Amino acid sequence: MRAYISELSKHIGETVTLEGWLVKKRSSGKIGFLQIRDGSGDVQGVASRADLDEVSWQAIEELTQESTLRVSGVVQEDKRAPSGVEVHLGKIEILAISPEFPISPKEHGVSFLMEKRHLWLRSSRQRAALRVRSEVSQGIRDFFYERGFTLIDSPILTPAACEGTSTLFETDYFGEQAYLSQSGQLYLEPAAAALGKVYCFGPTFRAEKSKTRRHLMEFWMVEPEVAFLEFGGLCELAEEFVCALVARVLDRCSAELATLERDRSVLESITAPFPRITYSDAIDALKADGLDVSWGDDLGAEEETALASRFGKPVLLTHFPAAIKAFYMEPDPDNPDQVLGVDVLAPEGYGEIIGGSQRIHDHDLLLERIRAHDLPLEAFDWYLDVRKFGTFPHSGFGMGLERFVAWVTGLKHLRETIPYPRMLNKIYP
Amino acid sequence: MRAYISELSKHIGETVTLEGWLVKKRSSGKIGFLQIRDGSGDVQGVASRADLDEVSWQAIEELTQESTLRVSGVVQEDKRAPSGVEVHLGKIEILAISPEFPISPKEHGVSFLMEKRHLWLRSSRQRAALRVRSEVSQGIRDFFYERGFTLIDSPILTPAACEGTSTLFETDYFGEQAYLSQSGQLYLEPAAAALGKVYCFGPTFRAEKSKTRRHLMEFWMVEPEVAFLEFGGLCELAEEFVCALVARVLDRCSAELATLERDRSVLESITAPFPRITYSDAIDALKADGLDVSWGDDLGAEEETALASRFGKPVLLTHFPAAIKAFYMEPDPDNPDQVLGVDVLAPEGYGEIIGGSQRIHDHDLLLERIRAHDLPLEAFDWYLDVRKFGTFPHSGFGMGLERFVAWVTGLKHLRETIPYPRMLNKIYP
Numbered sequence: 001m002r003a004y005i006s007e008l009s010k011h012i013g014e015t016v017t018l019e020g021w022l023v024k025k026r027s028s029g030k031i032g033f034l035q036i037r038d039g040s041g042d043v044q045g046v047a048s049r050a051d052l053d054e055v056s057w058q059a060i061e062e063l064t065q066e067s068t069l070r071v072s073g074v075v076q077e078d079k080r081a082p083s084g085v086e087v088h089l090g091k092i093e094i095l096a097i098s099p100e101f102p103i104s105p106k107e108h109g110v111s112f113l114m115e116k117r118h119l120w121l122r123s124s125r126q127r128a129a130l131r132v133r134s135e136v137s138q139g140i141r142d143f144f145y146e147r148g149f150t151l152i153d154s155p156i157l158t159p160a161a162c163e164g165t166s167t168l169f170e171t172d173y174f175g176e177q178a179y180l181s182q183s184g185q186l187y188l189e190p191a192a193a194a195l196g197k198v199y200c201f202g203p204t205f206r207a208e209k210s211k212t213r214r215h216l217m218e219f220w221m222v223e224p225e226v227a228f229l230e231f232g233g234l235c236e237l238a239e240e241f242v243c244a245l246v247a248r249v250l251d252r253c254s255a256e257l258a259t260l261e262r263d264r265s266v267l268e269s270i271t272a273p274f275p276r277i278t279y280s281d282a283i284d285a286l287k288a289d290g291l292d293v294s295w296g297d298d299l300g301a302e303e304e305t306a307l308a309s310r311f312g313k314p315v316l317l318t319h320f321p322a323a324i325k326a327f328y329m330e331p332d333p334d335n336p337d338q339v340l341g342v343d344v345l346a347p348e349g350y351g352e353i354i355g356g357s358q359r360i361h362d363h364d365l366l367l368e369r370i371r372a373h374d375l376p377l378e379a380f381d382w383y384l385d386v387r388k389f390g391t392f393p394h395s396g397f398g399m400g401l402e403r404f405v406a407w408v409t410g411l412k413h414l415r416e417t418i419p420y421p422r423m424l425n426k427i428y429p
Numbered sequence: 430m431r432a433y434i435s436e437l438s439k440h441i442g443e444t445v446t447l448e449g450w451l452v453k454k455r456s457s458g459k460i461g462f463l464q465i466r467d468g469s470g471d472v473q474g475v476a477s478r479a480d481l482d483e484v485s486w487q488a489i490e491e492l493t494q495e496s497t498l499r500v501s502g503v504v505q506e507d508k509r510a511p512s513g514v515e516v517h518l519g520k521i522e523i524l525a526i527s528p529e530f531p532i533s534p535k536e537h538g539v540s541f542l543m544e545k546r547h548l549w550l551r552s553s554r555q556r557a558a559l560r561v562r563s564e565v566s567q568g569i570r571d572f573f574y575e576r577g578f579t580l581i582d583s584p585i586l587t588p589a590a591c592e593g594t595s596t597l598f599e600t601d602y603f604g605e606q607a608y609l610s611q612s613g614q615l616y617l618e619p620a621a622a623a624l625g626k627v628y629c630f631g632p633t634f635r636a637e638k639s640k641t642r643r644h645l646m647e648f649w650m651v652e653p654e655v656a657f658l659e660f661g662g663l664c665e666l667a668e669e670f671v672c673a674l675v676a677r678v679l680d681r682c683s684a685e686l687a688t689l690e691r692d693r694s695v696l697e698s699i700t701a702p703f704p705r706i707t708y709s710d711a712i713d714a715l716k717a718d719g720l721d722v723s724w725g726d727d728l729g730a731e732e733e734t735a736l737a738s739r740f741g742k743p744v745l746l747t748h749f750p751a752a753i754k755a756f757y758m759e760p761d762p763d764n765p766d767q768v769l770g771v772d773v774l775a776p777e778g779y780g781e782i783i784g785g786s787q788r789i790h791d792h793d794l795l796l797e798r799i800r801a802h803d804l805p806l807e808a809f810d811w812y813l814d815v816r817k818f819g820t821f822p823h824s825g826f827g828m829g830l831e832r833f834v835a836w837v838t839g840l841k842h843l844r845e846t847i848p849y850p851r852m853l854n855k856i857y858p
């Protein structure tokens with residue numbers, strides 16, 4: 001019976017056929033061990049010379065790392081094995097011999113590995129990271145689906161450059177300038193008026209000439225937008241969302257977290273409620289810690305890390321000065337120079353993973369802010385319509401998938417959290 | 430208690446508060462009817478003058494289409510109502526009065542509606558179509574998740590133009606030419622060597638100067654790719670996939686199909702197995718029907734429609750001439766001038782919804798095909814590596830989300846199956 005390695009524990013005592021790649025092998029005169037990968041998992045095949053025909057035994061000799069093979073054998077329980085089983089081989093068939101694989105278990109430089117990204121994907125750590133990414137992606141979709149959100153895919157190709165073109169990728173759209181989207185928010189708000197609770201989750205683009213471990217030119221962002229949701233509810237939604245995703249990874253990615261040597265206990269402590277701190281209190285706390293910051297400064301990576309490390313949990317940073325945030329954020333009624341915005345800062349130096357706000361829903365106030373920010377009014381004509389025809393309080397946030405995955409897996413660099421990273425001067429393969 | 434309209438049937442006899450938009454109203458001297466939408470559904474509020482304070486009663490007079498309101502009332506069962514309930518209002522509060530809404534229940538031209546797409550989304554048919562789209566998207570993710578596939582988000586920004594630039598959107602990537610992706614397949618194949626069963630599902634781009642109801646410049650495509658899957662298994666996967674999605678829509682989108690006046694019985698007949706016909710037999714059948722086609726022709730919309738209408742079910746069209754298909758398709762061992770490709774043609778004139786194939790996994794044969802197709806070899810260096818280091822038979826397909834949604838909803842034009850369509854000379858809003 002043809003089987004996948006991930007299912008073998010259901011077939012103990014049965015004879016199965018597996019197809020996959022040779023990860024590594026060792027053999028003595030009478031017994032051989034083959035570590036086989038089929039994409040669903042890894043398993044050890046045990047080959048005893050006495051049980052094998054000559055062609056099969058010879059195959060062990062010939063097989064190289066990453067060669068493809070088909071084997072048949074009996075599944076046996078093996079409590080010491082990570083998979084819980086091993087396969088006692090009766091037949092080994094070579095499908096294709098691989099020449100020397102460029103990536104051996106020895107150390108390689110990152111620029112070499114990035115050039116060979118299409119092959120590096122086969123490494124156990126890379127597979128683990130991408131499985132976590134896949135699980136988190138599905139977790140995000142399920143979270144919103146189960147809560148009655150409608151998926152609204154926002155467009156990638158957008159017309160006017162709403163907030164300056166310096167970090168936008170540009171393309172010709174049948175004679176017009178078009179730009180690759182940096183956020184679906186403006187497109188979600190009209191959809192929230194139609195469907196109440198909506199979200200988008202797709203690639204976004206930022207042509208930023210920065211070469212840090214926290215930036216990618218192309219990354220995936222999830223953005224919910226909820227009609228009649230105000231600031232308090234938004235903070236709760238963000239908190240619930242982070243907790244649900246962390247819990248899901250703990251529940252379903254144990255093997256991957258182990259491969260990545262991620263400390264589970266750090267993640268197990270991530271439960272609601274998260275600590276909350278206003279921007280003003282944060283500035284005071286950072287000053288008390290000796291950092292050189294003043295009220296009105298935009299907090300950078302260093303300040304975010306310092307702040308988050310005070311708590312050991314994600315922190316909700318709220319009530320920012322209006323001047324350092326986007327034009328559409330609702331003013332705090334108690335302090336009109338501040339806005340009802342929230343950033344969620346991850347601990348362990350991962351910084352901002354979520355940014356959101358209640359949106360201005362008063363037509364005239366929004367108009368005033370567009371003008372005050374010197375934005376081209378004609379580009380916001382349709383966006384203003386949301387406030388004209390039956391306006392409503394609403395809120396939303398955005399979360400970068402790669403930043404979340406980096407934090408949850410403990411990976412230091414975003415480039416390992418996405419299959420084919422796009423970085424400064426790096427668009428291959 | 431604050432409630433959503435979709436949940437009201439669980440609250441019969443209780444007093445709830447709803448927030449939403451006025452769809453329409455009618456009133457006589459002593460009783461008023463308000464149709465309210467909150468994004469989760471529509472419900473009728475019944476207002477009796479005797480039960481309301483003066484401000485609430487006056488509000489009925491003042492409310493216009495698309496004004497926002499907050500109402501409180503008692504939920505009562507009403508078997509005649511589509512939602513199964515109505516709300517006997519005790520209080521009506523105006524949140525914001527809307528000026529005359531541009532889209533009234535009367536007929537509007539499509540170009541006007543497209544200009545007002547951000548408002549048109551509120552119409553019942555548009556909401557229904559986008560809910561089906563959202564359900565199908567989740568259905569696609571669940572289908573692959575449940576079968577152990579790993580999501581591999583393929584990049585949008587890609588370097589070399591593998592197959593000519595005439596239909597590609599182009600952008601500057603820090604001094605290099607880059608192009609918006611038309612398919613993730615080439616990126617999935619190396620990932621299949623790492624993770625076995627993989628898929629991508631994201632936006633794809635085609636700068637085609639065509640203005641038909643079957644084309645969008647930006648659309649979403651799902652593409653599975655499976656290691657060690659051969660042609661027969663591929664056809665079964667495609668069949669199972671289509672059936673699962675149709676069944677899910679029938680199961681979970683009854684109200685939406687009713688709104689769109691879709692004939693359910695057509696969808697209920699979509700069960701496996703689908704009829705299969707080879708390209709050669711199809712040509713003979715079309716000739717017999719009097720169409721002017723010859724072996725070797727690429728079938729167009731007219732031929733696809735004629736072919737699919739013979740069956741009333743999706744048809745698997747297989748074994749195409751190699752010359753009219755992509756370079757990477759595996760030759761049929763019995764007829765090397767034909768390839769192991771499959772198109773799934775939807776009935777009712779919707780044409781191709783799926784295209785797939787077994788991929789060439791022999792390194793030298795693939796190299797020969799790349800040369801024969803005059804493709805730039807250096808662009809396929811890394812792609813050839815998949816065949817070099819442990820090659821394996823594998824197969825995959827692509828399905829355009831919008832074409833599937835158009836077929837399942839019975840919508841004639843793709844533009845209504847995506848929130849913000851991008852068409853020839855049309856990139857607003």
